[in-house]
Amino acid sequence: xxxxxxxxxxxxxxxxxxxxxxxxxxxxxxxxxxxxxxxxxxxxxxxxxxxxxxxxxxxxxxxxxxxxxxxxxxxxxxxxxxxxxxxxxxxxxxxxxxxxxxxxxxxxxxxxxxxxxxxxxxxxxxxxxxxxxxxxxxxxxxxxxxxxxxxxxxxxxxxxxxxxxxxxxxxxxxxxxxxxxxxxxxxxxxxxxxxxxxxxxxxxxxxxxxxxxxxxxxxxxxxxxxxxxxxxxxxxxxxxxxxxxxxxxxxxxxxxxxxxxxxxxxxxxxxxxxxxxxxxxxxxxxxxxxxxxxxxxxxxxxxxxxxxxxxxxxxxxxxxxxxxxxxxxxxxxxxxxxxxxxxxxxxxxxxxxxxxxxxxxxxxxxxxxxxxxxxxxxxxxxxxxxxxxxxxxxxxxxxxxxxxxxxxxxxxxxxxxxxxxxxxxxxxxxxxxxxxxxxxxx
Numbered sequence: 091x092x093x094x095x096x097x098x099x100x101x102x103x104x105x106x107x108x109x110x111x112x113x114x115x116x117x118x119x120x121x122x123x124x125x126x127x128x129x130x131x132x133x134x135x136x137x138x139x140x141x142x143x144x145x146x147x148x149x150x151x152x153x154x155x156x157x158x159x160x161x162x163x164x165x166x167x168x169x170x171x172x173x174x175x176x177x178x179x180x181x182x183x184x185x186x187x188x189x190x191x192x193x194x195x196x197x198x199x200x201x202x203x204x205x206x207x208x209x210x211x212x213x214x215x216x217x218x219x220x221x222x223x224x225x226x227x228x229x230x231x232x233x234x235x236x237x238x239x240x241x242x243x244x245x246x247x248x249x250x251x252x253x254x255x256x257x258x259x260x261x262x263x264x265x266x267x268x269x270x271x272x273x274x275x276x277x278x279x280x281x282x283x284x285x286x287x288x289x290x291x292x293x294x295x296x297x298x299x300x301x302x303x304x305x306x307x308x309x310x311x312x313x314x315x316x317x318x319x320x321x322x323x324x325x326x327x328x329x330x331x332x333x334x335x336x337x338x339x340x341x342x343x344x345x346x347x348x349x350x351x352x353x354x355x356x357x358x359x360x361x362x363x364x365x366x367x368x369x370x371x372x373x374x375x376x377x378x379x380x381x382x383x384x385x386x387x388x389x390x391x392x393x394x395x396x397x398x399x400x401x402x403x404x405x406x407x408x409x410x411x412x413x414x415x416x417x418x419x420x421x422x423x424x425x426x427x428x429x430x431x432x433x434x435x436x437x438x439x440x441x442x443x444x445x446x447x448x449x450x451x452x453x454x455x456x457x458x459x460x461x462x463x464x465x466x467x468x469x470x471x472x473x474x475x476x477x478x479x480x481x482x483x484x485x486x487x488x489x490x491x492x493x494x495x496x497x498x499x500x501x502x503x504x505x506x507x508x509x510x511x512x513x514x515x516x517x518x519x520x521x522x523x524x525x526x527x528x529x530x531x532x
């Protein structure tokens with residue numbers, strides 16, 4: 091079923107299966123109809139056409155947000171550093187290094203020195219390895235984090251393109267346009283500009299989810315494994331893979347069993363093999379850690395330096411609420427906990443509305459929601475200290491993709507769309523200035 095951008099379609103979509111296109115050709119695209127094209131080239135052009143259209147659709151939002159970040163970097167670094175009415179000039183390197191904060195420092199250390207410090211094993215290897223390769227290619231060995239920023243921004247453009255196609259095929263083009271915009275201007279979207287691994291992870295995860303929805307199991311497995319090599323939370327893709335495989339293959343498998351087509355049954359079951367590539371990403375890193383430190387799960391043990399756990403998931407929200415009630419509302423702890431807890435509560439409500447609200451997802455789309463639930467819940471198993479029990483929650487919610495899709499579905503209402511823009515943009519500017527001036531911890 092093609093879910094259109096009318097509210098009446100949402101209730102129908104719940105009970106009907108969305109047809110998965112086996113051919114990605116766009117029948118309205120001239121490339122798929124041009125009889126003058128040679129036979130081998132025309133199908134490829136038709137397959138690439140919707141991806142090119144998605145690229146053109148997301149480019150304005152991507153370019154404008156990058157311009158905004160660069161302006162905030164310039165004005166924030168200069169006006170918050172140089173004294174009033176001073177003629178002191180800051181070097182360009184100082185302005186750029188405004189983004190050299192927190193995790194970006196750890197990633198650069200890994201990229202330049204390897205895992206020289208045990209605590210850095212908490213940071214998975216693919217992103218700093220790419221930093222090192224790109225820095226060597228661009229000859230910027232002293233400021234490797236700039237290579238990381240380049241990687242992050244390119245990966246975010248790719249993320250927006252994949253997200254657009256994903257939402258367009260699952261819902262409609264207007265929803266896809268809003269979903270990419272809402273993600274790009276979310277208050278904590280500054281991490282898609284910084285030298286962090288959020289963009290790269292989200293790109294791999296989205297490609298894996300997109301492939302799962304289309305029964306492209308090998309593509310899903312490869313990109314799922316790359317997601318795990320980028321961030322440990324990528325392991326949540328494995329249960330989603332199994333869920334999607336069973337949902338799509340089980341009816342076919344039952345039919346082949348009834349027909350006693352055993353060879354066909356075995357062929358269908360081979361689709362499970364690519365799922366092994368997802369935990370293989372973790373296995374590769376564990377093998378390296380066992381050789382380097384003699385501890386295959388050093389990444390888990392390193393978490394103890396910054397966090398508690400594993401522990402029950404409701405521990406962190408309860409401690410955050412207690413801290414907010416204990417300390418003055420005008421302390422850093424209370425303000426920070428308010429943002430972290432507020433982000434968690436907001437996205438928890440949105441996930442619930444994915445099941446029961448007027449814009450609820452179709453039943454056959456629940457795998458997307460399950461990914462969001464696990465991505466949001468996993469960080470709760472490793473809470474921070476009692477002073478900061480939910481660290482980086484405002485960053486982790488960026489990975490809860492079904493919530494941005496849901497927001498985009500609500501965004502068809504003009505008042506909701508305007509409210510989102512009015513609230514998100516100033517908060518994004520504020521948090522960006524907090525980050526580049528060193529007043530924000532993640």
